[in-house]
Amino acid sequence: RKEVEQDPGPFNVPEGATVAFNCTYSNSASQSFFWYRQDCRKEPKLLMSVYSSGNEDGRFTAQLNRASQYISLLIRDSKLSDSATYLCVVPQLGSGNTGKLIFGQGTTLQVKP
Amino acid sequence: GAVVSQHPSWVICKSGTSVKIECRSLDFQATTMFWYRQFPKQSLMLMATSNEGSKATYEQGVEKDKFLINHASLTLSTLTVTSAHPEDSSFYICSARSQTGAGHQPQHFGDGTRLSIL
Numbered sequence: 001r002k003e004v005e006q007d008p009g010p011f012n013v014p015e016g017a018t019v020a021f022n023c024t025y026s027n028s029a030s031q032s033f034f035w036y037r038q039d040c041r042k043e044p045k046l047l048m049s050v051y052s053s054g055n056e057d058g059r060f061t062a063q064l065n066r067a068s069q070y071i072s073l074l075i076r077d078s079k080l081s082d083s084a085t086y087l088c089v090v091p092q093l094g095s096g097n098t099g100k101l102i103f104g105q106g107t108t109l110q111v112k113p
Numbered sequence: 114g115a116v117v118s119q120h121p122s123w124v125i126c127k128s129g130t131s132v133k134i135e136c137r138s139l140d141f142q143a144t145t146m147f148w149y150r151q152f153p154k155q156s157l158m159l160m161a162t163s164n165e166g167s168k169a170t171y172e173q174g175v176e177k178d179k180f181l182i183n184h185a186s187l188t189l190s191t192l193t194v195t196s197a198h199p200e201d202s203s204f205y206i207c208s209a210r211s212q213t214g215a216g217h218q219p220q221h222f223g224d225g226t227r228l229s230i231l
Contacts, residue, residue, distance in 0.1 A: 034219050043119075043206050043222040044157070087156065099145050099210055101220060103156045 006104035023088030119223030136207030143209035
């Protein structure tokens with residue numbers, strides 16, 4: 001099982017739709033999680049951090065389910081500009097505070113007019 | 114918010130050339146920076162961890178003599194791709210986190226450098 005796993009998609013949705021992505025992680029001891037957004041040929045940009053049960057920022061909601069070991073990202077009222085790849089990222093646990101991140105494969109979202 | 118700057122953003126050069134990429138933290142000090150490589154349609158792959166004032170830690174399969182890393186100050190790390198060949202063509206991205214940031218704090222990424230070797 002991969003340490004961080006995402007459905008690569010693509011998810012094709014019409015403008016205004018609500019779409020949700022899931023990300024599963026293998027280490028039950030993980031405490032923090034991040035969603036990054038990456039546009040084509042650009043660097044990843046932090047979208048949301050999740051430290052407890054969830055987080056909400058405008059049209060974006062992230063939820064954490066520790067029992068099932070997954071994090072979800074919900075996007076409401078999709079905009080054309082939401083088209084991107086969404087990366088689920090989990091800090092690696094282990095000896096010391098290495099700061100290493102484990103990246104999911106990314107989920108591609110295409111919002112159509 | 115924290116800003117990480119990477120330079121150059123695009124490099125095209127001949128095979129055999131060495132290319133240096135800079136990564137700077139603009140408004141915070143970073144004892145640790147990370148260098149990633151990303152091939153088309155793939156996720157980021159960590160190449161090495163750059164530690165200020167000490168040797169970099171390389172991931173398995175990454176040649177340290179090929180990818181030279183220098184982290185001479187708390188705000189600057191450099192990656193030099195020595196004698197680059199077409200297979201080294203990729204998108205190179207650095208990231209950094211604040212010196213005072215705990216392990217669970219997010220990292221901030223540089224703009225990335227697109228390297229094309231002819």
